[in-house]
Each structure stands twice: as C-alpha cells, then as structure tokens.
Amino acid sequence: MSEENEQKPVNFHEMELDDRILKAIAKLGWQTPTMIQEKAIPLLLEGKDVLVRARTGSGKTAAFAIPVIQKILNIKQTATQQDIKALILAPSKELCHQICTVVKDLTVKCSREVRCLDISPQVELNVQKPLLVEKPDIIVGTPARTLQHIKAENLYLKKSLEILVIDEADLVFSFGYEEELRELMTYLPKLYQAILASATLSEDVKNLKSLVLHNPVILKLEEPDLAPASQLTHYLLYAEEMDKATILYALLKLHLIRGKTIIFVNTVDKCYKIKLYLEQFGIPTCVLNSELPATIRCHSVNQFNQGIYDIIIASDEKALEQPGNERNFRETKKSKRRKDKESGVSRGIDFQFVANVINFDFPLDAEAYIHRAGRTARGNNQGSVLSFICIKEKPLQEIVERTINQGQDTSIFKSYQFKLDEVEAFKYRAKDAWKAVTRIAVREARLKEIKQEIFNCQKLKSYFEDNPNDLQVLRHDKALHTVRIQQHLSDVPEYIIPPTLKSLAGVTKRKRKRDNYRTENSTTKFQVKKSNPLLSMQFEGFSKKKKK
Template sequence: MGITRKQVSTCTCKQDIKGITTKMAEETEEKPKNFHEMELDDRILKAVAKLGWQVPTLIQERAIPLLLEGKDVLVRARTGSGKTAAFSIPVIQKILNFKETAKHQEIKALVLAPTKELCHQICSVIKDLTIKCSREVRCVDIAPQVDLSVQKPLLVEKPDIVIGTPSRTLQHLKANNLKLKKSLELLVIDEADLVFSFGYEEEVKEIMLFLPKIYQAILASATLSEDVKSLKSLVLHNPVILKLEEPDLAPASQLTHYHLYAEEMDKATILYALLKLHLIRGKTIVFVNTVDKCYKIKLYLEQFGIPTCVLNSELPATIRCHSVNQFNQGIYDIIVASDEKALEKPGNESVASDGKKSKRRKDKESGVSRGIDFQFVANVINFDFPLDVQSYIHRAGRTARGNNQGSVLSFVSIKEKDLLDSVEKRLQQGQEDVSVFKSYQFKLDEVDAFKYRAKDAWRAVTRIAVREARLKEIKLEIFNSQKLKSYFEDNPNDLQVLRHDKALHTVKIQQHLSDVPEYIVPPSLKSLAGIAKRGKRKREHYRPSDSSTAKYQLKKSNPLLSMEFDGFDKKKKKK
C-alpha cells in the first residue's frame, strides 16, 4: 500500500484534528496483528479466508480492536484502503456477542451511506462476511426506491443490520416501520464527508431524534473536512480518531498519471485507436462530465464493435448496480461513467453539454466516482478532464486499489489546461521539482486512416440518436419491471403497443467498421500490435498475436505503459 505503520496517528476528541502529532512510537515496534489474533468468531474467520484476505490492511488492524472495545471511532483513510471491512467485521462480531444473551430478535446496527450504490455494496460485503452465520446475522438494504409498503415486511422481521441512505431511513422511521429507540447499539456512517455535501444534513439531525441516547458510533471518511467535523460533534461521543497520514492517491510506483493534449474530435480518434488495437489492456473506466456525453461515447464505440455499458445518475439504482456487477464480473471490460456532480448548480439544476439547464431528473442518491467498488480496474481514462481537484482524485481512486497497479490517462483540451495545472500542483504536495503527469506521446498523423472513420462515426451520433438511446433504455426498464409484470399479464394489449411502437432511430451500425484492415494500421504500430507479418491472410477482426501478448507480459506491472509507442522513433534511429 505504500504506507508504513509509523504513519498512523491516534487521538481523543479533546485534540484538534489539525494538531494530530502522535506517532505512537511504542506501537510501531509491535508485530502487525492478523485476523485470528483479534479474538474474532470462527465463522467470521472462515468467511475472511474464503474471501482470500490473508492479512488485515493497516486501517483494519487499527480500527477493529478499538471498535470491539466499544469505543466511538472516526476512521480517515483513502478509498480502497479497506474501510468497509474495518467497520463491518466488528459490527458482525458484536451482534454475534449480543445473540448469546438476547431473548428477542432486535435491530442492533444502522448503517447510513450517501448513495444507493454504496448501500448495495456495503450490504454485499456484510453478506460475504456472514456467509457462515447467515441465520444468526441478517442484513437488509432499504436504499432501493420502492414503495415503503414493499420493504415494511422486511423490517417487521427485525433484521440485525439495516443499511440505507439518510433520506430513505428517515422515511421508514417516520412511517413507524423502523423502530430503533430501544434496540439500537451501533450506528455507522460511511463516506461521512459526502453526507452533508449530498444535502443530508437535516435528515441526519432528524434521524438522531429517533435513536437512543447511548450507542456506539463509527464514522468512516476519505477526508477530514469541515462537514466531517460537524458530523463528528453531532454523532460521536469522546471518539478515537484514526488517521492514515497518506497521500490522496496511491504512490507513483503503483499509480501512473498520463496526460495528452487533444481537442474533442482528436480525443475520439485516439480513444478508438487505443481500444480497437488493444493497446490498453484490462478493465477500463471512461469518465465524462455529462449524461449526454456518456451515451454519445457508448453509441460511438458501438459502431466499431466495442461493447460498453453506461453509468449515470439518470439510471434507476437497480440498473446502476446491475451495470457495476456486470463490469466487475467481466461481462464488460469498458464502462462509460458520467461524473456530473461537479456540474450541479444551486436548486438541484444541472448544466447540459451545450450550457443550457437540463430538465432531466437525476437521482440525488447516486454516486459514480465515489464509493463504488469497481474491482480490478487497470485504467481510468478522463475523456473530459474533471472540473476540480477532488473529482480527479476520486476518479483516479477507482484504480490502483489495494496492491494492484493502475494508470490514469487524461485527455486535456486547451480550455482544460488550467484544470490540469491545478491538479498537478495539488498532487505534487510540496515537491515542485517532481512532475506528476507523464506526457503521453501520440502522433495523431500516424492514425489518419482511423481519423476518417472516427469523424464519420462521431458525427453519426446526433442529439436525436442520444435521446432515442435513452428512450430505448426506458422501454427496456419497463419490460423488465417487476412492478408492471402483473399489469402486463392482465393487459397484454398494452404490452404489444409498447413492443410495436415506432422504431427507434438509433445510430446505424456498419459491420465493416468493426474490422481493422491491416493497411490502415501505421507501420510503427504493426509490430507493437502483433500484425507485422500477416501477409495476405483473410482480413479479420483484429486480435493480438501470442508474441505481442508475451511482450505485454513484460509490461503488465503498468497497464498503460504499452501506450508509449517506441515504434514512432524507429525511423529516426535508422536514419
């Protein structure tokens, strides 16, 4: 992880967060604890072993014993450091302890998170950790936006752990579906720095009125912002603060940053060439700034036979979670995500790509660049450069998680250069002599043949095509809706009307675009791509040869290292 055990500081709430200087020198010499040394239940240890977690991360090693002792804890660690398991394991352990003397089934733990995706993810982690004690510890996610009456039977059974967004939890509390006043023992707020920024301040304050006076509280956050300080004073009682003194992102040995100056049409051409020639290996997230651009990129890449899925705040939570699961399972290697939170203006109105206010309904409880656990992401591509430093950090945090390697490639237009400079200044952290971003050398004139194809495909994705793609998605959502399934069974004619509605004017797919003929690949890339001596073989959909695969095995420690085309300079060397 690039973090030494001397870089953790612990303090009580009597100390100001900015003044944390405790080095815990007496603890630095101690041997790191393993899971089996934390007095955890055997059922939890078996689940941990099944998940393949050999040793706890640094934050897990420090947080779990403190939480098992019953202390309120504020955990600050960057995304991907294992915060979810750091609070989930002790919550499960304490519930198992309660079960030994409990006479009645009661709700013991409430977990609040700012987005529906994060609630779904936390629930999945807890279910994985309780696989050997699923009868003893039950967990329910109430974040999905269904009718309250649908979830009421689940809460009547009093599950041990309830997970939800603040607004959804408050709705159930007011409806008297959720009663916590006498039973709650544990309160967890994950991604605490986003709770207030998502507009949940009033909801959290109201939720506190429904809780008992005494309970153990846990706050987990990636930053220690002013909002977190406010939440700390509201929720925690005499807490211990665990702060990992670490940079915002993984070190340079683990995460590499590239930048490339290009305008929009050139961005599209380069993206097409990189993906179609398989010069980028592994799972990739392509970030854009607007929902329209999200669909435009998807429709653009589909014309070249490049399968992708999309993720944005207009999609229902079930579809968003399904897309993330498909990406994590390897069904899709490329996901196009819109991180439009930075574009929001007061009054919950957002700005579209043409500068006009968008009237589309976005899900307030959605999150793309924060919280979601995209697994084994090798590359992040910023097609649109993020509009602030924090957005860049959160996007880059989707890769190089745990001990995995990762790379970030940012396309930068002339207008976005100032944003790049501000990000680099922040990431340098006082090391002005060290350049964070490596210049990615790509000679656009080498792929002129790709550019002609890219222009035609890009222009084919009109505003109407984007709108029709969204309508098509809504229709599919209607067909798959469980709530409407019984209605369509009783009214089959209505379903037929929907199925035989006018044809959607989506982008026309031309089969020949999915092939990459040898003659359009520049000589400098043929050897790199493994098609240097294909001769007069029948033209086919390009796949890298075994020799090129072996070459990339040498560079797999850095997924985007293959993007530095050494072949471009071969002509000069021969001369």
C-alpha cells in the same frame, strides 16, 4: 527487538475475531488487513466512537463491517430476543447495495445468526415492511429512506440500536441529507457506538462529527490521497476533442488498453455520445449515470465486476452541480430531466480490479481527480490513469497538479507520447463516426435506454426472482442503434495499421483473422507489461520526435 515487534503488522487471526468471520475472510482471499483495518478494527471492538479517514480503495467498508458483525455475534450469546442492533447509512443506493454485499460475504459462515437488509431500493414501503418485522440484525439504507420507514412505523430503533455507522460521511450533507439526518437522530437512543468513515475531513464531516460522535478517536492515517507511484501511474495527453475521440478509438480497437476500463466524462449527454460513437466500431460499452434506475446501476456495476463486459462510461455528477463552472450551471438549469440524488459514480462504488481510468473530460478539481483515480489501483493491484486535456482544460490540470504535488520537485504526471499522424487513417473514420452522433441521436438514445431498462426490470421482475441465473444474461452493453451502424467499421483492415503497430497488435501476414491480436497465445509486447496496462502503449511508433 521490541521495536521490531511493535512494527510487525497484525493479522486478522490476532484480532480475537470469531472463527466464522475468519473463514469468510479467508474465502474472500484477504491475506492481511489493510492499514486502516489494522488500526480501526481493534478500536471498534473496544467500543470506542471512531472517525475513520482513509483514501478511496483502502478497505474502509471491511474496517467497520468486521467489528460490527463481531459485536453482534457477541450480543447473540446472551440475547433473549431478536432485535435490530446496527444501522449503516450511506449517501447512495449503489453504496448501500455494496455495503450489504460486503456484510453478506463476511457473514457467509454465520448467515443464520447475523442477517442484513438493504432498504435503499425505491419500492413501496409496504413491500419491505414484512422484512423489517423480522428485525434483521443490520439495516443498511440512505438517511431519507431510513427516515421514511421510521415515520411509517416500520422501523423502531429507540431501544435496540447499539451501533450507528455513516459511510462516505463527507458526501452525506452534499447529497442533501442534512435535514433528514438531524431528524433521524431524534429517533435514535442517547447511547450508542458511532462510526464515521470518510475519504476526506471536510467541514461537513466536522459538523457531522459533533452531531453523531461522543469523545471519538480520530483515526487519520498518514498516507497520501493517491496510491503510490509504484502502484498507480498517471499520464497526460494533450489533445482537442476530435483528436481525443480518434486516440480513444485507436487504443480500444487495437486492444492497446488491457483489462477493465472506466471512461469518465463530465456530462450525461457525453456518456451517450461516446457510447454511440464507439458502438459504430463494434466496441461494447455500458453507460452509468444518475438517470438510470438504481437497480440497473447496481446490476451494471455487478456485471462489470464479474467481467461480463470491460468498459464503463461514467458521468461525474459533481460536474453538473459545480456552481463555479458557469457552462455546467447553465446546462443543469436548462435540463428538466429528473436525476436521482441518491446516485454517485466517482465516489463510493467499488468497481473491482479496474486496470485503467481514462479521463476523456478532465475533472473540475483535485478532489474529483483523486476519487476518479481511486477507482483503480485498489488494494495491492496495479493501475493507470490517462487524462486527455484540451487547451481549455489546461488551467484545471495545472491547479490539480499543484494541489496533488504539494510542493514536491517531481510531478506525478508523466507525458504520454503519441504521434497522431501515425493513425491518420483512423482519424478519417473517427471524424465521420463522431459527426454522426448528433444531439437528436443522443436524446433518443437516453430515452430508449431508460425505457428499455425499466421494461426489463419491472415486467420481468417476478420471473428473475424465480430464475436468478437468468438475470446474469441481461446485458447492459447492448447497442442502442440510434446511429446508423456500418458493419465494415467494426473491422480494422491491416493496411490502416501503422507498421510499427502491427507486431504490437498481433497482426501478421499469417494471422489476418479478425481479433487475432486478442488470442491468449500471442507473445506481444503489451502482454509482457500487462501488470500496468497503460504502459503497454509506450511503444516505438508513438515515441516523441527528436528535436533537431
């Protein structure tokens, strides 16, 4: 009986948390703590230094945010003056914004007692100085930005700081923050509680551990890097570039992919090429990469999370910096475009309720695959990953498969059966649209979007501050129109849809209006399987031909 009690999961209300935090947790809809939260929160409340290692999507942010808030509330009971008590460092602006949002959500019932400030936005230091003078309880920022404020004497932590948190610790050094972080440590007190949160225990994390932590508890959960097969399904589809484009068009236009989707590619140019390609078929998408201003990136993620649009095309910045890939190295060397080193897409950012991840370009290593896949199947939600693989990418896929399987008899990857000749009519349209997206069109699209977004943010900044609701109207899936749009391509005539797909897509003789297959009342096969959206694509018309 005692063993059963030991295995019984601990609930939030059993952790001796303040009622105001418990009410905020209930408002967020978190019924039970995740495994990492259950293990980490009690240790942190005891005041121990902790190195938290858990996979992406396991709830690491709340695992350190909850005890930080609780400790500040405890300090407030006897404190005689207002001081900065916690510093949270993260490698990217998007992640800083996300952390600050989580903290504010958790302090919604005690916002007067616990205040949080994100200093990562690249505005003039003097703009944030008045906010720092008020000494908010929690500061969130990148190492470089925090150091700038310290040197400008806007921020003084030597006497008041009690908690230091470094999130996504394995990325801090790889983002080029090693020198800033070492210098930053000289401005901190000798004694403080330190927390490192990371998805991996890399060599950089070990170096950071010796620099920051004192006799830490290493909390490494015995869990796989990826969500279990019952929650996350992995598909492979072998196709060359033109066939990839055709399949993507067919799947999206016929709404055979259900729910929010992130399409990953390996270069920023490919982001815009696919956006312009899909734009010709009337499929709205948003591009997310390091060249866009940080405020736009954060706003895009927020609107995606709110369901304003369903498809994001993201470039994996690691692919542009991978020294082992000669082609990408040459591309990076030739490019003179200024990238924001404080940006990250496949790591850290919390895309919420993502149903599908599509690897249009296969990632360069197992770590990149794991973190792309980690964008879906978060918490207790279902998810799927569909990877398009051309002949050149086959060796990469085999390396990733061996690394992830780790000697297991069965592979995590399932072959996704697709008969391309069934959508031959789609291929003709796709080929014309793909060729229409030239290098010049891509370059013009990049320049146009950057100028457009800078105008929206800078010129209308004061207006949106006074009218925050109007900010929601600003859409990031707008058409770029650097490629000639043919209106007829946005429609899918019934005659080009294979007979085996008509019932699945909801197209009938009685219902031929545009987008009929999107109605909530239709009883199609994919609606029955919507809990795992990519499973809906396993239909009879695309089944594998029987061998003679």
